[in-house]
Amino acid sequence: MKDSLIIALDFPNKEEVFQFLNRFDDESLFLKVGMELFYQEGPRIIQELKEREHQIFLDLKLHDIPNTVYGGMKGLAQLGCDLVNVHAAGGKDMMRAALEGLEAGTAPGRVRPACIAVTQLTSTSEQQMRSEQLIEATLAQSVIHYSLIAQEAGLDGVVCSSHEAGIIREQLGNEFVTVTPGIRLGSDLVQDQKRVATPEQARIAGVSAIVVGRGITKAEDPYRSYQAYKQAWEGVRA
Numbered sequence: 001m002k003d004s005l006i007i008a009l010d011f012p013n014k015e016e017v018f019q020f021l022n023r024f025d026d027e028s029l030f031l032k033v034g035m036e037l038f039y040q041e042g043p044r045i046i047q048e049l050k051e052r053e054h055q056i057f058l059d060l061k062l063h064d065i066p067n068t069v070y071g072g073m074k075g076l077a078q079l080g081c082d083l084v085n086v087h088a089a090g091g092k093d094m095m096r097a098a099l100e101g102l103e104a105g106t107a108p109g110r111v112r113p114a115c116i117a118v119t120q121l122t123s124t125s126e127q128q129m130r131s132e133q134l135i136e137a138t139l140a141q142s143v144i145h146y147s148l149i150a151q152e153a154g155l156d157g158v159v160c161s162s163h164e165a166g167i168i169r170e171q172l173g174n175e176f177v178t179v180t181p182g183i184r185l186g187s188d189l190v191q192d193q194k195r196v197a198t199p200e201q202a203r204i205a206g207v208s209a210i211v212v213g214r215g216i217t218k219a220e221d222p223y224r225s226y227q228a229y230k231q232a233w234e235g236v237r238a
């Protein structure tokens, strides 16, 4: 996952997905399947993308009681995805159960999917967090706290914004991965995101992998836009 640019396939059906992917020839990509696509196409979409040699982040953000998350993750592990996620707000016991489920569902001899925890969504501002979640700490403190409990639960890393990635790396070490959505090139619209950064800023912050959706998928020329993001992401060394 290190240094990856993950493309968020936020499409309503697989026809649009494959139309989009046809522009990439045989390039092997890191693709994120989220709830929009998965709820329509189901587990088969993962299999079809894996058959084309892509790496898959299945982003279903599980958040439920430990027993339910255990069962959910046991099933997801059998799909052969590379990365899955939960909400850290579900708590340490839930995150431990997620890992146990993944281990139970991974076939012998196979590597279990990596598991990361969403801290504070990149569409959440500090003001919103305070007024809606009644958290009095700063947004960065909340993200670091969630990262700490995710690490204590044994998870592989977190989803956060590039703004918090540097301090997480400093406090929790280089092995603990940070995956950051909310990535925009200078000229792109911010839309519903609140904590955004450019690929260059993400690289300088020491982010492990960036997630880009609409900046590529909704661009007039998606392949060209992908190249522009990739160049910005790969062109800067921390």
Ligand SMILES: O=C(O)c1cc(=O)[nH]c(=O)n1[C@@H]1O[C@H](COP(=O)(O)O)[C@@H](O)[C@H]1O
Pocket (backbone or CB within 6 Å): 008, 010, 034, 059, 061, 085, 118, 120, 121, 122, 123, 159, 160, 181, 182, 183, 193, 211, 212, 213, 214, 215
């Ligand atoms: O877990 C995620 O992937 C995620 C977490 C988060 O805090 N913010 C966030 O935007 N995402 C996802 O990352 C993608 C960002 O898409 P764009 O804003 O279109 O680049 C979407 O698919 C979101 O579901």
